[in-house]
Amino acid sequence: MSNIKLTIDGKTLEVVKGTTILAAAQMADIKIPTLCFLKDRSAIGSCRVCVVEVEGMEYPLPACKTVARDGMVVTTSSERLTTYRRIALDLIVSNLSEEAWKVDEASSAADTNNNQLQTLCQEYGIETASFKTAAPPKPKYDSNPFLSFDPNLCIRCQRCVGACNSAARNHTLRTGKKGTRTTISAPFGKNWKSTECESCGNCAQACPTGAIKAKVKLNYQPGEVQTTRTTCPFCGVGCQIDLKTKDGKLVDVEGANGPANKGLLCVKGRYGSYNFVDSNDRIRTPLIKNKQTGEFEVASWDEALTLVTSRLSDIKKQHGGDSIAAFACSRSTNEDVYLFQKMARTVFETNNVDNCARV
Ligand code: SF4
Numbered sequence: 001m002s003n004i005k006l007t008i009d010g011k012t013l014e015v016v017k018g019t020t021i022l023a024a025a026q027m028a029d030i031k032i033p034t035l036c037f038l039k040d041r042s043a044i045g046s047c048r049v050c051v052v053e054v055e056g057m058e059y060p061l062p063a064c065k066t067v068a069r070d071g072m073v074v075t076t077s078s079e080r081l082t083t084y085r086r087i088a089l090d091l092i093v094s095n096l097s098e099e100a101w102k103v104d105e106a107s108s109a110a111d112t113n114n115n116q117l118q119t120l121c122q123e124y125g126i127e128t129a130s131f132k133t134a135a136p137p138k139p140k141y142d143s144n145p146f147l148s149f150d151p152n153l154c155i156r157c158q159r160c161v162g163a164c165n166s167a168a169r170n171h172t173l174r175t176g177k178k179g180t181r182t183t184i185s186a187p188f189g190k191n192w193k194s195t196e197c198e199s200c201g202n203c204a205q206a207c208p209t210g211a212i213k214a215k216v217k218l219n220y221q222p223g224e225v226q227t228t229r230t231t232c233p234f235c236g237v238g239c240q241i242d243l244k245t246k247d248g249k250l251v252d253v254e255g256a257n258g259p260a261n262k263g264l265l266c267v268k269g270r271y272g273s274y275n276f277v278d279s280n281d282r283i284r285t286p287l288i289k290n291k292q293t294g295e296f297e298v299a300s301w302d303e304a305l306t307l308v309t310s311r312l313s314d315i316k317k318q319h320g321g322d323s324i325a326a327f328a329c330s331r332s333t334n335e336d337v338y339l340f341q342k343m344a345r346t347v348f349e350t351n352n353v354d355n356c357a358r359v
C-alpha cells in the first residue's frame with residue numbers, strides 16, 4: 001500500500017493512503033478533540049467537535065471522516081475552530097438534561113466519571129444551553145441489575161451500538177428513527193431478562209456521557225484513582241483489564257486493549273471482582289489442616305509448598321506417577337495452565353491432566 005505525506009500543525013507526517021486526518025494526528029500525538037468518535041466502535045461523524053481547517057477548503061472538515069490527501073496542510077486549533085466547536089457543543093447540549101454536561105460542584109463526584117461531554121463543555125466554556133428545547137423528560141430504564149439507561153443524557157453518538165453490535169457482536173442495541181430524531185433502544189427496562197443482552201457493560205464503557213451506566217462501579221474523579229493493568233481472574237482467555245483503585249479500594253474495572261479482548265469484557269470480568277477482592281471470606285494465606293483438631297491453620301508459603309512437594313514425592317515413589325492427577329483451576333490463565341500440565345507430565349510423570357474450564 002502506498003504512502004502519502006501531509007502536514008498537521010506544521011509537522012510533516014507520512015501515513016498509509018486512506019488514513020483519516022484524525023488517525024494521522026493521533027499517530028503523531030497531536031490532540032484533536034472528539035466526542036462521537038471511538039476507535040473500532042463508532043465513526044458516524046455526527047458531533048462535529050473534531051473539525052479542523054484544511055488549506056484551500058472554505059469550511060472546517062470533521063477530522064474523523066476526512067481521508068488525508070497527499071500534500072494536505074491541516075490546522076487543528078484556531079479561534080475559528082474554537083467557535084465551531086463551541087457551537088457544536090452548544091447544539092449537542094440543547095436537548096439534554098443538564099446532568100449530562102454541566103458539572104454541578106455539589107454532586108460532581110457522582111457523575112463525572114469518564115464523562116467526556118462534561119470535560120469538553122468545561123474546556124470550551126459552555127455554561128448555558130443557548131438553543132435549549134423544552135422536550136419533556138423521557139423515562140429511565142433501570143431494571144437490569146448491572147446497567148441503566150437514561151435517554152435524557154444520550155447524545156445519540158452510537159458508540160454503545162458499535163461496542164455491542166460490531167465489537168462484542170451481541171447485536172442487542174437498536175437505533176430508531178433518523179437524524180436529530182435518532183433514538184437508542186437499550187435493553188435495561190422491565191423485560192431485560194427476555195432480551196439477548198449479556199449485561200457485559202461494553203456499551204457503558206463506550207458511552208461518553210454516562211447515559212448508559214454501570215451500577216456497581218463506585219464514584220471517583222479521574223485524578224483520584226490509580227490504574228493497574230492486569231489479567232482478568234475469571235477464566236483462561238487472558239483478557240486485559242484496568243483496575244481503578246481509590247484509597248486502596250476497587251472502584252472501577254475497564255476492559256484494556258489486550259490481544260485477546262481488544263478492550264471488551266464479559267459480565268464476570270467487568271463486575272465479578274468488586275465483591276471478592278475485599279471479602280472477609282477471601283483466603284489470603286496458605287492453610288494447612290491440623291490433623292488433631294481437623295481445623296485449617298494459617299501457614300507460610302514455604303511450609304505449604306514443602307508439605308505439598310514432600311507428599312506428592314512420597315505418593316509418586318510408592319505408587320508411581322500415574323497415581324497422581326493434575327487438575328487445573330478454571331480461573332488460571334491459559335499460560336499458567338500450560339505450565340501446569342507441563343509440570344505434571346515431566347515432573348510427576350503422569351498424563352492425567354485436566355482443567356475445569358467447561359462450565
Ligand atoms: S447511550 Fe451513550 S454511547 Fe449510546 S448513543 Fe447515547 S450517549 Fe452515545
Ligand code: SF4
Nearest residue numbers: 164197198200201203
Ligand atoms: S450490556 Fe453488553 S450485550 Fe447488553 S446492550 Fe450493553 S454491550 Fe450489548
